[in-house]
Amino acid sequence: xxxxxxxPSRRSESVLNGRLQIAAYAAVCxxxxxxxxxxxxxxxxxxxxxxxxxxxxxxxxxxxxxxAGILNLGQALSFGLGSYCMAMALKLRTVPVHTGxxxxxxxxxxxxxxxxxxxxxxxxxxxxxxxxxxLVPVLIAALLGWFMFRGRVTGVxxxxxxxxxxxxxxxxxxxxxxxxxxxxxxxxxxxxxxxxFEFDAYSASTYYLVATCLTVSLFACLAVTRSKxxxxxxxxxxxERRVRFFGYxxxxxxxxxxxxxxxxxxxxxxLYTVVMEFASPTFLDVPLSLSIVIWxxxxxxxxxxxxxxxxxxxxxxxxALSESEAFLDSWTLVMGVTFVLVVLFLPNGLAGLVxxxxxxxxxxxxxxxxAALRPALAEVSASKTGDKS
Amino acid sequence: xxxxxxxxxxxxxxxxxxxxxNNLNLSVNKGELRCLIGPNGAGKTTALxxxxxxxxxxxxxxRLGDKNLTTMEDFEIARAGVGRKFQVPSVFRQLSxxxxxxxxxxxxxxxxxxxxxxxRSGDGLEHLxxxxxxxxxxxEPAANLSHGQTQWLEIALLLAQDSELILLxxxxxxxxxxxxxxxxxxxxxxxxxxxxIVVEHDMGFxxxxxxxxxxxxxGSLLAEGTADEISANxxxxxxxxxxxxxxxx
Numbered sequence: 204x205x206x207x208x209x210x211p212s213r214r215s216e217s218v219l220n221g222r223l224q225i226a227a228y229a230a231v232c233x234x235x236x237x238x239x240x241x242x243x244x245x246x247x248x249x250x251x252x253x254x255x256x257x258x259x260x261x262x263x264x265x266x267x268x269x270x271a272g273i274l275n276l277g278q279a280l281s282f283g284l285g286s287y288c289m290a291m292a293l294k295l296r297t298v299p300v301h302t303g304x305x306x307x308x309x310x311x312x313x314x315x316x317x318x319x320x321x322x323x324x325x326x327x328x329x330x331x332x333x334x335x336x337x338l339v340p341v342l343i344a345a346l347l348g349w350f351m352f353r354g355r356v357t358g359v360x361x362x363x364x365x366x367x368x369x370x371x372x373x374x375x376x377x378x379x380x381x382x383x384x385x386x387x388x389x390x391x392x393x394x395x396x397x398x399x400f401e402f403d404a405y406s407a408s409t410y411y412l413v414a415t416c417l418t419v420s421l422f423a424c425l426a427v428t429r430s431k432x433x434x435x436x437x438x439x440x441x442x443e444r445r446v447r448f449f450g451y452x453x454x455x456x457x458x459x460x461x462x463x464x465x466x467x468x469x470x471x472x473x474l475y476t477v478v479m480e481f482a483s484p485t486f487l488d489v490p491l492s493l494s495i496v497i498w499x500x501x502x503x504x505x506x507x508x509x510x511x512x513x514x515x516x517x518x519x520x521x522x523a524l525s526e527s528e529a530f531l532d533s534w535t536l537v538m539g540v541t542f543v544l545v546v547l548f549l550p551n552g553l554a555g556l557v558x559x560x561x562x563x564x565x566x567x568x569x570x571x572x573x574a575a576l577r578p579a580l581a582e583v584s585a586s587k588t589g590d591k592s
Numbered sequence: 593x594x595x596x597x598x599x600x601x602x603x604x605x606x607x608x609x610x611x612x613x614n615n616l617n618l619s620v621n622k623g624e625l626r627c628l629i630g631p632n633g634a635g636k637t638t639a640l641x642x643x644x645x646x647x648x649x650x651x652x653x654x655r656l657g658d659k660n661l662t663t664m665e666d667f668e669i670a671r672a673g674v675g676r677k678f679q680v681p682s683v684f685r686q687l688s689x690x691x692x693x694x695x696x697x698x699x700x701x702x703x704x705x706x707x708x709x710x711x712r713s714g715d716g717l718e719h720l721x722x723x724x725x726x727x728x729x730x731x732e733p734a735a736n737l738s739h740g741q742t743q744w745l746e747i748a749l750l751l752a753q754d755s756e757l758i759l760l761x762x763x764x765x766x767x768x769x770x771x772x773x774x775x776x777x778x779x780x781x782x783x784x785x786x787x788x789i790v791v792e793h794d795m796g797f798x799x800x801x802x803x804x805x806x807x808x809x810x811g812s813l814l815a816e817g818t819a820d821e822i823s824a825n826x827x828x829x830x831x832x833x834x835x836x837x838x839x840x841x
Contacts, residue, residue, distance in 0.1 A: 431694065432706040434687070438695045441684040448644060449696055449753055450670035455703045 221429070228425060228508050232418040236411070245405040249478060250522065252404075252413045254515045256475045259417050261498040261514035262507045263467035266424050268496075269504030270433060271460035272440030274362045277347075277369035278495045281340035281465040283487025285472025287376070287383065288339060289395075290482030291323060292332030296393035309391065314381035322382065329397070336473040337466050343368075344465035345458050352454035357443070369492055377484050388483030395477045404480050413474050417511075420467045424507050427463055436460050494518075501545045503554025513553055517541070597622040597787045598757055603642060603652035612638040614811035616652070625783040627798045628791045629822075630808035631832045636791040637679060639808070640759045643789075644676045645669040656757060671701055675755030679762050681742040685735035689726050689745060692734055693717045696752035717752070724748045739766050747778065758782065760790045764797050776800040807832060 235255065242248055260282050267273045294308050307319060325331045347368055351361055376383045383389070395402040395409075402409045427433050435456055438446045443453050476482045485491065495514070502513015517538070524534035549555050596619045603616040613635045620626045628636045641647040643654055645666035654661040659672050684692050694717065700706065721727045724744040729737060734745060743766065750758055760779075764772040772794065779801045782788055792798050798805060799819045807814045807822060809831045815822060822828055 427707065429710070430707055431709040432703065434691055434694055435706060437687055437691070438684045441686050442682055444646075445678075445682045445684070446695065447667045448646075448670050448676050449749075450667050450698045450701045452667050452701065452703070456706075459703050459707070 225425070228421060231508050231512070232414070232421065235414050235417065239407045239410055248407060248410050249405050251519075252410045252478045253475070254518045254522075255413050255417050256471050256478055257495075257498070257518045258511040258514040259420060259471035259474070260468050260495050261502065261510040262421060262424060263464040263471065264495050264499045265502075265504050265507050265510035266427065266467070267460045267464035268499060269506070269510070270428055270440065271436040271457055272443075273457055273461055274359075274496070275365045275461065275464065276362045276492055276496065277365035277367075277372075278464070278468055279487045279489075279492035280365075280369045280372045281344060281468035282472040282475070282491075282495075283372065283376070283482075283484075284340045284343065285336040285469030286476040286482045286486045287389070287472075288326070288332050288336035288469075289473035289476040290389040290392060291326040292329055293392035293395060293476065294389050295323070295327050296329075296396075297391060308384075308389070310384045310387065310389070311381060316381045320382050333473065337469045340465040340469035340472070341462045344461045348458035348461040349454075352457040355454075366489070366492070369487060369489065373484055373487050373489070376487065386484060388481055388485075390481040390483075392476070392480055402477060404478055409477060413478065416470055416474055420470060421507060421511065424463070424467065428507065432456065432459065497542055499552075501542060501552055503549075503552025505551060506554030506557075509552055509554025509557075516553075595622050596620070597624070597657060598643070598789075599653075599655045600639070600643070601653040601655070603639075603654065604650045605638060605642060605647055606650055611811050613642065616808075616812055618806060618813060620787055620789060622787055623784045625779060625788045625790065625801055625803060627802035627805045628789055628808060629793070629795075629798060629805055629832065630814070634808040634832075635811040636808050637761055638811075640676065640761055640789065640791060643669075643757075644674050644759060667701070670698075670753075670755070673756035674759065675750050675753045675757070676759040677746050677750055677761060677763060679765065681739070681746050683734045683737075683742055683745050683749065686733060688731050688733055689721060689737070690717060690730045692745060692749060693720060693752050696749040698753060720748050720751055723751070740768070740771055743767060743771075747775070755786065757787045757789070760788065760792075762791055762793065764792065764794055772797055773800075 238251060239248055242251075260278060263281075264275060264278045267275050295306070297308075307316065308323075311319075326335070347365065350356075351364055356364065377385055379385075394404070395412075400408070402412055428436070435446060435451055439453055439456060446456075447453050472486065475486065494517075498514035498517050499510045500513075501517055502511065503509030520541075521534070521538060524530040524537055527534075530537060545552060551558065598618075598620040600616055600618040603613055604611065605613045616635070616639060618639075628639065630636055638647060642649050643661070645661065645664060645668075649662055652662070656672055656674065661669050661672060661674070664672065684695065687695070697717070700709075718727065718730065721730055724747055726737075726741060726744060726748065729741065734742065737745060743763070747763065750760075763779075764775050767775065776797055779788060779790065783801075790798075790801065802819060804816060805819060805822045806816045807825075807828050814831065815825050815828050817825070
């Protein structure tokens with residue numbers, strides 16, 4: 204290219220792209236808020252709320268995986284811990300009939316626990332539970348990140364270590380049956396009550412709670428990606444050694460990425476308990492964790508909203524297919540084929556499709572612009588021949 | 593005579609028993625441009641690796657001003673004021689030219705300081721891009737740049753980083769004669785404000801920019817002096833300059 208000065212217009216173009224991004228994110232959130240207006244079926248609404256929660260986890264993974272390059276296969280660990288924090292608080296709020304003697308949760312009575320375990324006591328406060336539901340996953344992610352990234356563990360080993368951490372967490376929850384309800388999880392929960400407002404899982408109120416949390420965390424994550432730290436995340440993904448030679452403590456940035464991701468996943472976990480009305484070890488098992496990765500990959504891991512939509516679509520499709528008679532036996536096959544097709548033809552997921560179309564449009568508009576500039580270009584290139592390789 | 597800025601004292605490093613750098617002593621004054629030359633495998637790149645913390649010294653000491661770099665982490669060394677250009681251009685390929693420069697502009701390295709700062713500050717980056725002739729590629733991903741442009745981008749990154757001590761590992765590799773001249777210009781302009789160490793094979797380029805050359809051979813310093821003194825040195829001719837016909841320029 205020659206030196207026809209396009210930089211001012213280019214600059215406004217990149218600012219415009221940023222505005223477009225915010226507008227697109229806002230549009231998606233608005234759409235999510237409008238859904239209950241068109242749906243009168245509480246069961247369907249509950250199910251969509253569930254998909255939104257799953258979308259939140261996928262979005263959280265996009266932040267650490269797509270931006271900072273940390274493939275966290277243990278994303279469900281943060282999610283599950285959040286959901287258990289909420290379940291513990293809600294369990295302690297059930298009407299005494301369900302909670303055995305002296306307000307002890309029923310499964311503890313069956314396990315011959317006589318006094319409320321110390322770890323459960325603070326969960327009598329809902330405020331504590333909500334803070335714990337975010338802080339516990341963050342602390343565990345930060346600790347894990349501290350060990351991995353201070354030791355400069357990278358790539359596939361990060362995936363293996365996070366996966367192993369998830370399995371350990373899962374086994375612990377199943378094993379500590381008298382404190383966690385074991386395989387059965389924590390069931391028979393009270394409804395969440397915040398500021399005197401009750402959130403029935405099968406009502407629009409819970410849906411709006413989920414939609415609000417989703418919007419807030421989506422924009423919080425967007426703010427992170429648009430900050431300088433977000434830029435450094437992407438630089439780390441590209442070449443972390445080079446980032447270090449600019450003076451940045453790469454490990455600290457990676458720990459930050461993992462912690463923010465864990466905070467959102469923890470919040471999503473809490474909401475999941477509210478929507479599903481129970482917590483179970485399947486919330487932090489390997490299949491769910493791998494599904495999150497797949498949703499993220501299908502939607503586009505380098506786009507927060509892409510991952511969100513990917514999760515909603517795939518999880519929704521999964522639900523619809525597995526219940527339709529025609530695909531009763533073959534729905535996993537359909538899912539598998541979808542995944543393979545996306546990975547083969549859209550390496551950047553569905554969000555990559557948007558970039559692809561935008562580039563095509565920009566190219567064709569530039570071509571017409573180029574035609575207008577041609578005489579000027581010829582002149583400049585004649586005078587600048589040899590100036591550049 | 594200005595003060596000594598960088599000092600290497602009895603530096604040793606070995607890779608599986610092979611002494612890549614062996615009792616290297618080198619001192620560079622503030623604002624000086626020092627060229628490091630020597631045959632392949634003489635330990636020039638390893639010496640730069642040691643200074644910037646990519647490789648750990650087995651023994652010896654590295655001092656920058658009154659700071660001891662020997663045991664610092666690589667990112668701490670960068671903060672202490674050492675910038676490095678690698679032999680193989682390494683830029684952030686998925687980021688645009690502008691974003692590359694933003695990353696290099698590391699005024700506050702802290703995590704939280706950067707969390708609450710906008711990704712685009714823009715101050716003076718256009719100017720820098722213009723300086724290396726990348727003004728029209730500001731929003732282009734670095735992956736789309738040609739090899740020469742990538743080299744320029746990396747030089748711009750170093751300028752943005754604005755380190756006291758700049759290490760250049762073969763900055764003219766793959767450049768045309770004209771580009772090499774421009775690189776020499778930039779080096780001459782930086783001289784005085786920054787202390788620079790250049791590893792280079794291109795003797796013409798070295799003559800253009802270097803005041804003092806240091807010749808390395810088998811991991812230690814063989815000779816030091818002006819270009820003419822070095823060319824006249826018997827030992828240097830024997831181990832290095834004699835083979836110039838093969839290396840070419």
